[in-house]
Amino acid sequence: MFPGATDKRGAGDAAGQTADSADANFVVVGAPLDVSTTFQPGTRFGPRRIRSFAAPFDDYDYRTDQHFSDLGVVDRGDVHTWDDVSEYLEWLEGTLRDAVWDDAIPLVLGGEHTVSLAGVRAVEPEVFVCLDAHLDLYDAYDGNPLSHAAVTRRILEDVDSVEEAVILGARTGSELEWERADADDVTVVSPETVAAPSFALDDVVDLEARSTYLSVDIDAADPAYAPGTGTTEPFGLEAREMRDIVRAVAPHASGFDVVEVNDRDDGQAASLAGKLLREFVFSAGATAQTQ
Amino acid sequence: MFPGATDKRGAGDAAGQTADSADANFVVVGAPLDVSTTFQPGTRFGPRRIRSFAAPFDDYDYRTDQHFSDLGVVDRGDVHTWDDVSEYLEWLEGTLRDAVWDDAIPLVLGGEHTVSLAGVRAVEPEVFVCLDAHLDLYDAYDGNPLSHAAVTRRILEDVDSVEEAVILGARTGSELEWERADADDVTVVSPETVAAPSFALDDVVDLEARSTYLSVDIDAADPAYAPGTGTTEPFGLEAREMRDIVRAVAPHASGFDVVEVNDRDDGQAASLAGKLLREFVFSAGATAQTQ
């Protein structure tokens, strides 16, 4: 269980009353999909590892003056995977949609990036904001339209609600992906641009009054900050740069995931992923409280 | 390249004459399939790792008085994988069949156990001898008939030439697999039986005058001897016990693979795998010479 979260029955058990996910503000779901990774596998251990490396984090957040355990985060455990990715995504989408129908924000722990498709289908946002080293705009990769390398394309083209994608930290892609990225519905922001002191998210996308989904592919980070991911790509974002994006997007977002964490490092990727999830919750929670 | 092997063009280059795979006695092919592993992934790194940990082995074999580099072993590199396993197996089968047509014995470096299906299809043996902790007799696993856990079943039921399977070192399986194992075309030999001083392969299968394919799932070994595999299963074979089986089967075999090695240990699994491949070649080679 993510530290500070409760499981849906646990709360009721302890308090002598029925607490179910309808009371939750955020619902954590693990999605340990690990089939299309092209280089180093291990995302199946991502959810477990993120929960584990979140253990030492303090419950209290000084910046927003909130306790994580007060924010109504429920951890429903993992949706275990099987071989048929298409079916799996539908099942996962169902689980996440339950959360959405209960007015909670789903927080997906990947698993490979493909799981974002389930998250976006469940949330049906207008804007898909993504931190990623890669464009993920393949129409299909190795003939597979559900590859992690095609997820942003799938989201743009197969989810009706989505109007545009904003990809921050992207620094590589195939020629066809970059051509697709030239279209009006895609905005790519390089790591150098994100790192510039003058950068403001408002300059690249207007999130006011639009529903948004935020996806964090941990490989957006430089490998120094997140070596434990399938396809490391140097010259990436620093941890604080990613954090500032998460803080800026969270108040507008109704869905979140952090993906592509594996177990092939000494905890750097998982620790960063868990921390970014918490930053999302604190920022989204603070907004909710002040509304 | 497997140490002591040549690539098909390399020989010609050095000697000023045309050496191609038609001259080979053995053809090494890497098959880094890594899609259906149920626990720890990484078999995609198996072929590379086996070749690497074979580096320190002496070219000369005292027991059979042969040099590995004299035995006509050609390494054709890896057949890279893609998402469609069924197609991949066909392609791999084609590569291996080329070797068979040139009167060479294919030596497949896995990759997950599924690749044995391609090996057996190419070789078309009467007997399938297998070292494995598992029965691999699922009809389908998670709905997938091409899962590594179904490979011996596929081989028995889908390859016409195969009359029977002998599974040595097996110690676990589902209830349905054990029921399937009761049929006449399957012989299961427990690790304890293999380890008994009195054990002789002849007692469980007659390989004389029957074409045979030998498959070594490295998890037949106790995890002490091969921790780097997807689904470790304690109480397994010791390295010398596996070696003795390989030596006994090799003179009768026209195909070989060693599978399920990953990179999640300190080299034990890969070192054992490379050594068993060499024992196979030396034993098969010695037989060929004396014929």
Place this chain on the structure above:
Amino acid sequence: MFPGATDKRGAGDAAGQTADSADANFVVVGAPLDVSTTFQPGTRFGPRRIRSFAAPFDDYDYRTDQHFSDLGVVDRGDVHTWDDVSEYLEWLEGTLRDAVWDDAIPLVLGGEHTVSLAGVRAVEPEVFVCLDAHLDLYDAYDGNPLSHAAVTRRILEDVDSVEEAVILGARTGSELEWERADADDVTVVSPETVAAPSFALDDVVDLEARSTYLSVDIDAADPAYAPGTGTTEPFGLEAREMRDIVRAVAPHASGFDVVEVNDRDDGQAASLAGKLLREFVFSAGATAQTQ
């Protein structure tokens, strides 16, 4: 959750009826104590790691023709530790005693060996059978009577019900520990004796009609079989030798633990520990069924 176990509420949830631990035959409890390890720490990760490496094991056991998931194993999760070991042991004992009062057999996942004291107090057996490289007969270690190195002494001297201790696989101890071991209430069986083909547990202890607790310190195994433990001691038992002891004791035992597993290897120790727990359950379960 240990694979194949249920959590106490889970069963009821799924089946539409109330299943609680009163229905359980076995209760898994994690006890991640990690304070007195003298060399390599990390037993705090033992319970998690044992559960994880048990993932690939088949539910079905051929030898006893049973399914693990049919045997009524409930996993209550971990009893988290804090700094006061004495208090912690009392709390843990309370949790385990609940299981005993419900006629279930507690299965403790350590954690350092000290946790056996809580297990034995809860079960109150007449005989304490232990697999261990060490005697653990210190009166106190570094002034600490609750050190893992003193646990068998504590059990012998502080738990009234216990009449004798049998330590199998022991190969080292201080001079004072060996003197204590000379007393009538201790039987030490060397690894060589256990390994001898002629060895029978009956020769060293009569378990018929006496209540028994079985504790497996994973360092009883040779470091080849369990490198991931705090104080490795070469020349130990092989996995199959430990298994045979577990099978022999289980039918007589009303409590079980497996301890001293840490995360400093490639899974060998955890895999062996999980397997031994299952052997215990299958053997104890088979006995129960035939009674």
Place this chain on the structure above:
Amino acid sequence: MFPGATDKRGAGDAAGQTADSADANFVVVGAPLDVSTTFQPGTRFGPRRIRSFAAPFDDYDYRTDQHFSDLGVVDRGDVHTWDDVSEYLEWLEGTLRDAVWDDAIPLVLGGEHTVSLAGVRAVEPEVFVCLDAHLDLYDAYDGNPLSHAAVTRRILEDVDSVEEAVILGARTGSELEWERADADDVTVVSPETVAAPSFALDDVVDLEARSTYLSVDIDAADPAYAPGTGTTEPFGLEAREMRDIVRAVAPHASGFDVVEVNDRDDGQAASLAGKLLREFVFSAGATAQTQ
């Protein structure tokens, strides 16, 4: 032995004259305490690892034009730990006080942060300057007033000489810790403030004419720079930022420690720790020479 240091007898042996620690300017002491770590243990290996990863550093320092081996650094080895932390700290304090009485500056290699309490008691400074991700201002953690998470509180409240604490790089704490941090005797400087080009230590504390102790909890660094520590906390300091603080404080300091390094990374934490110790010595040494 820390590279470039001598042991107290070694010098005399080689030179034919009595060199003892009374001649030392700096005394290295390892304090491998590892009992209260809340997440990943292993600080017991910190001193060994820091000494080891200091091996490749050049003896000469270009910036200050000094050789480390000329600066009178004696390494007295480790003060081995035992179970009673309170007693251990007293013993360690005694060892460090010996150094202080000989007019040397103690350099403690942790071990968990708790050991700073011994250092501060021995040095009796007016100001405690600390690099840390955490406030360490718990009154007690899990009921333990000697937890690493309470060390700055202990130092502030139990060491009479200490007037104030300055915590640089802190980014997390419990609500009660932050409240304690509001008091006049605590100054907290966030990583962002430290990283700002305009930051000057003089703006937050006046060290002129006040005796000072500098403690470096390696987790002040971002996990990219020091993954090998017990409680990683993203969004931390970069290595150069920590170095500049050490350089600024060293000329005023009469005691130093670097703590919370463990062996769970590829050497990053230990390498940084050893380098910061050297920066301290070079900066303190240069000051001494010019006085």
Place this chain on the structure above:
Amino acid sequence: MFPGATDKRGAGDAAGQTADSADANFVVVGAPLDVSTTFQPGTRFGPRRIRSFAAPFDDYDYRTDQHFSDLGVVDRGDVHTWDDVSEYLEWLEGTLRDAVWDDAIPLVLGGEHTVSLAGVRAVEPEVFVCLDAHLDLYDAYDGNPLSHAAVTRRILEDVDSVEEAVILGARTGSELEWERADADDVTVVSPETVAAPSFALDDVVDLEARSTYLSVDIDAADPAYAPGTGTTEPFGLEAREMRDIVRAVAPHASGFDVVEVNDRDDGQAASLAGKLLREFVFSAGATAQTQ
């Protein structure tokens, strides 16, 4: 084979025409020398590891609008090492000179830094530009003039064509090395200077109209970015800073190497090394195209 490169025969094989290295623009050669490393060995695995971690990089480069596989990169594999370093360097130089004579740019994958001597001898540049934490200006190290720690000295003094050396990112050296660095033919640029926004390579060296060789010792990077190297030295360059140097030098360079990568991290050093090689090729290739 480096991903996107061809081997010289492979191209001809596929295309039905003779492609040999005379057609190559760049020739990759592995030089796994690993004899004089003073701290952590393993550079023998550098070439293999760099090629492996380059697997996930896209063929296409957006900045320069080029495909790596279009740029005529041939990978000739490794020049295997033996005990006589002097002889080995001559042999390696011969291999690289072949590339130079065919108007190709050699790209050497180290191996320890000593291999740069072979590269520079083959290329005979006027300027040696080097990214390195160390000066490598020893006349001899431990009596060995071919130590990695003496390579820049050897290049300056033993290769007639070389007029000057520029060492960027250097932060440590012996006193004698720093004295040698004071001479007119050496320019040292500290990491802080390289990192300054105002830094321009033109300010420290004029590469126009002068032939240049670029050597990247991966330890120029901070250990956060490249822990897998023999002698880690904190306070180093960030990955983007190294990249910008490579981009600036490449258009003027007729030889390149990246050295000192070992296998003792989670891929960070190798990933960065492979990426810098690609940046070199793209920048050099882009220049060539526009000429």
Place this chain on the structure above:
Amino acid sequence: MFPGATDKRGAGDAAGQTADSADANFVVVGAPLDVSTTFQPGTRFGPRRIRSFAAPFDDYDYRTDQHFSDLGVVDRGDVHTWDDVSEYLEWLEGTLRDAVWDDAIPLVLGGEHTVSLAGVRAVEPEVFVCLDAHLDLYDAYDGNPLSHAAVTRRILEDVDSVEEAVILGARTGSELEWERADADDVTVVSPETVAAPSFALDDVVDLEARSTYLSVDIDAADPAYAPGTGTTEPFGLEAREMRDIVRAVAPHASGFDVVEVNDRDDGQAASLAGKLLREFVFSAGATAQTQ
């Protein structure tokens, strides 16, 4: 320092009297040579690692009823290496000869096997008994007569006192090595022979009344028992088999080494090495006492 040993000055310091190595019965010397390893390097970390993993061993030995710390073992630390192997061996020999002249038995911690040459030169035995997977009978390896792969040949042919070599556990070598092994002065005993219940050392060599040196190349063990070595070779000895050889030879031996341990496993190789050294000391010590 090896646990239970003293350094030569330490004893005098504590006891107020002069204890020097003239009082020692055994002298431990680390020889971290690491230059000619052909596959995986790291023997430079062997001595440190062996000492470290010996930490958990009890001082007392039950079999011989002795305390290690009573047996007069002095640890003189490491003889640090440099590039000239020939010179290094002479220096090391000098250090070891000092011990021999003081009637102590040298105990060398390797380092690569080459260091045995220094040990044998210092001890000048008649018989060289060796546990090794390899013959080490190359006349020169890669042109290097001081390669680890030539050490037994060097000892046989260059040390006048040596009459014969007995190599136990050997299972591989070049054709020329096996031919050399056919000579009268070499006896090779296969792992299978050593493992046979009927095996007795007396059957292969008469050590009575002949001075002997015992060298343990840790790769004699199966890789399951010692993965952390340069050139793993499967089908080797089990730990208990090696122990029994050590016990049998020790009473006749005046010199001992354990070599080829590196840091590339989870401690198995180092733990076994330290334990075998202790078995040697206990067995040699027990003999001395009864004489």
